[in-house]
Amino acid sequence: MRTHEAGPTWLREPDDVNALYPGLWAAGVERDDDGVLRVGGLSVKELATEFGTPLFVVDENDFRSRARTFRDAFGAVLGGADVYYAGKAFLSVAVARWIADEGLSLDVCSGGELAVALRAGFPPERIGLHGNNKSVAELARALEAGVGRIIVDSFEEIERLAALATARGLRADVLIRTKVGVEAHTHEYIATAHEDQKFGFSIASGEAAGAIRAVLKASSLRLLGLHSHIGSQIYDTAGFEVAARRVLRLQAEVRDEHRVELPELDLGGGFGIAYTSQDHPQPPAVLAANMAEIIAHECAGYGLAVPRLSVEPGRSVAGPSTFTLYEVGTVKSVPLDGGHSRRYVAVDGGMTDNIRTALYDADYSCTLASRGSSAAPVLARVVGKHCESGDIVVKDEFLPDDIAAGDLIAVPGTGAYGRSMASNYNLIPRAAVVAVRDGDARLIMRRETEDDMLALDVG
Ligand SMILES: Cc1ncc(COP(=O)(O)O)c(C=O)c1O
Numbered sequence: 001m002r003t004h005e006a007g008p009t010w011l012r013e014p015d016d017v018n019a020l021y022p023g024l025w026a027a028g029v030e031r032d033d034d035g036v037l038r039v040g041g042l043s044v045k046e047l048a049t050e051f052g053t054p055l056f057v058v059d060e061n062d063f064r065s066r067a068r069t070f071r072d073a074f075g076a077v078l079g080g081a082d083v084y085y086a087g088k089a090f091l092s093v094a095v096a097r098w099i100a101d102e103g104l105s106l107d108v109c110s111g112g113e114l115a116v117a118l119r120a121g122f123p124p125e126r127i128g129l130h131g132n133n134k135s136v137a138e139l140a141r142a143l144e145a146g147v148g149r150i151i152v153d154s155f156e157e158i159e160r161l162a163a164l165a166t167a168r169g170l171r172a173d174v175l176i177r178t179k180v181g182v183e184a185h186t187h188e189y190i191a192t193a194h195e196d197q198k199f200g201f202s203i204a205s206g207e208a209a210g211a212i213r214a215v216l217k218a219s220s221l222r223l224l225g226l227h228s229h230i231g232s233q234i235y236d237t238a239g240f241e242v243a244a245r246r247v248l249r250l251q252a253e254v255r256d257e258h259r260v261e262l263p264e265l266d267l268g269g270g271f272g273i274a275y276t277s278q279d280h281p282q283p284p285a286v287l288a289a290n291m292a293e294i295i296a297h298e299c300a301g302y303g304l305a306v307p308r309l310s311v312e313p314g315r316s317v318a319g320p321s322t323f324t325l326y327e328v329g330t331v332k333s334v335p336l337d338g339g340h341s342r343r344y345v346a347v348d349g350g351m352t353d354n355i356r357t358a359l360y361d362a363d364y365s366c367t368l369a370s371r372g373s374s375a376a377p378v379l380a381r382v383v384g385k386h387c388e389s390g391d392i393v394v395k396d397e398f399l400p401d402d403i404a405a406g407d408l409i410a411v412p413g414t415g416a417y418g419r420s421m422a423s424n425y426n427l428i429p430r431a432a433v434v435a436v437r438d439g440d441a442r443l444i445m446r447r448e449t450e451d452d453m454l455a456l457d458v459g
Pocket residue numbers: 086088089107130229231232233268269270271312313314315316416
């Protein structure tokens with residue numbers, strides 16, 4: 001007897017609800033003979049007991065190995081391209097140290113991210129500072145810290161930065177963020193290259209050419225190159241290719257107008273990852289080879305020297321390394337039309353640790369993590385504990401019919417834009433992050449406490 005309504009077309013009823021789809025989980029995740037999930041040699045039951053739930057569990061070896069894979073894949077093309085890990089995906093002092101150890105550079109986009117990087121002792125010359133509205137204090141701090149590059153995003157910022165650098169007797173290295181006019185295939189809120197959005201200087205309108213003139217005129221700024229970031233969670237490489245073509249055409253125009261060849265080119269991040277078994281991301285080596293081919297071809301066509309390429313992956317390094325561990329509380333069966341029902345499985349977190357489902361209608365998957373089960377699969381919706389009906393973590397997943405309070409559920413692919421976008425809605429303390437490696441678990445971000453929140457309330 002089917003105990004569920006028909007699922008969405010992408011969701012196939014699994015033969016085995018205990019199966020782990022390899023593309024979704026960090027390399028160190030496996031199930032033991034009792035069906036308990038283990039990561040880096042530790043069971044999720046031990047982790048939940050020691051650190052509580054909800055808990056972000058990072059497989060440190062997996063994170064580091066993805067960082068290295070990007071470094072090596074891009075390091076192997078065009079005479080060596082640089083990889084700036086985008087800290088907005090997830091940044092802590094420990095993560096900044098992993099990134100430094102693995103030989104990557106770092107993209108920060110706020111004073112807070114810069115502060116974490118500096119506290120970690122991250123080499124400032126390997127940091128790039130982004131932001132469409134950097135404050136004077138943020139720009140000043142970046143200059144004083146010796147940040148390697150500032151990616152400018154507006155005419156006002158060019159003036160501000162030039163004045164701040166002049167006042168300090170410095171020359172700041174800058175890239176200009178362009179808007180290439182590509183409609184990236186992703187959710188509207190995370191597409192960043194169409195004309196009607198806040199980031200960058202439009203190439204089509206001539207704004208980018210104006211920004212180039214302004215930077216070249218400012219004696220306290222040195223123009224390293226152009227930058228483009230078309231959006232996030234993108235699988236289709238066509239958008240990156242169009243972006244590369246448009247930016248390089250502009251680069252050729254710069255050479256013709258100003259007689260300068262810009263030495264660098266940054267094509268941003270945005271590489272998609274798998275959130276369900278239906279997602280098939282491109283490996284970094286393929287991304288690197290495709291970009292290199294287009295760049296080499298366009299440069300040859302324009303007679304340009306090939307600039308030093310850099311990219312800024314965030315999600316594709318951090319996302320797959322981590323799962324969120326939740327404890328199940330209330331389970332409800334909600335009757336639907338046609339005699340069907342949906343199982344609502346409520347967990348002890350939700351939209352405060354994962355806003356992506358509510359914000360971008362994102363798909364996630366999950367599994368029963370604290371035991372195996374031979375019960376029949378039922379179509380379930382995993383929801384949180386917040387006062388919103390949109391507080392959904394996993395819209396549709398098959399879970400065993402005997403799922404019950406006290407079970408642990410794990411949601412893979414939550415290392416990017418989960419903890420980094422966490423909130424205190426409903427005054428729920430933000431979740432802890434634990435890094436697991438070779439049988440050791442280390443807290444890298446502690447759980448917030450009620451006292452932390454009460455301390456802010458000075459009324
Ligand atoms: C300028 C810039 N670089 C890099 C990234 C990282 O993107 P992702 O995490 O999709 O790789 C972002 C975020 O979308 C960004 O705005």
